[in-house]
Amino acid sequence: MKKLLLLCFMSLFFSLAHGQSKDKEQYVDYAISKSELLRFAFPDSWKPQTGSHPYEVQYLSPKGQAVIGIFVFKRVDLSESTTPQSILxxxxxEMKSKMTKIVLVEKMKPIQLATKSLDGGKTLTSALYTGEYRGAKFYYYFTLAEFDSSKDAFAIFVQASSLSEWENYREVFEQIPALTRVVKQ
Structure with a gap:
């Protein structure tokens, strides 16, 4: 009986501890047509970047050690010869032109994500680089997200963190594009 109680207590303790460490999500919607939105999910502790920047959406980690910028491209605005891959x-x-000592860490490889939600699946193509900018070393993670349920738009995620913080943010950098979805208005 004592073992059973101890097991129940430990199970409750670990589930509570895990629940407390998990960051809630905040959602940001970006209109891609009259009837569709792209919905991005960011950790609740991340804050939108105010001020001037080239992205449609940009968020910073709580201590400013990581940044995520998102470009949204509508296909109607692009020539027929322009592809999502060419824009990526x-x-x-463009980013490499601003860096020095650039090294490709992981090659691009498309990953098809099939989801059971109403928005269908998506294809994510990512590449990871290291480079120096103004004397500091960074990881740069680029991801192209193409959505099966909407051929009207696609998104490119440009994400960066210092080398020392990369392992703390990699999961977030992978989850944000994976959780992005098309929502009908």
Missing amino acids: DRQIE
Whole structure:
């Protein structure tokens, strides 16, 4: 009986401890058409970046050690020869032009995510680089998100953290594009 009580107590303790450490989500909607939105999910502790920046959406980690910028592209605004992959490549080249000592850490590889939700699946294509900017070393994680349920738009995530903080933020950098979805208005 004591073992059973101890087991129940430990189970309750670990589930409560796990629940307290998990960050809640906040949602940001971005209109891509009259009938559709892209919904982004950020950790509740992250804050929107105010002020001037080139992104449609930008968020900072609580201590400013990581940043996520999101470009949203509507296909109607692009020429027929422009592809999501070509825009991702251009975005990477643009960022690389501002860095020194650039090293490709992980090659691009498309990952098809099938979801059971109403928004269908998506394809995520990511690449990870290290580089220096103004004397500091950073990881740069680029992700292209293409949505099966909407061919009207796609998103490119440009995410960065210092080398020392990378392991603390990698999961967040992978989850935000994976949790992004198309929502009908």
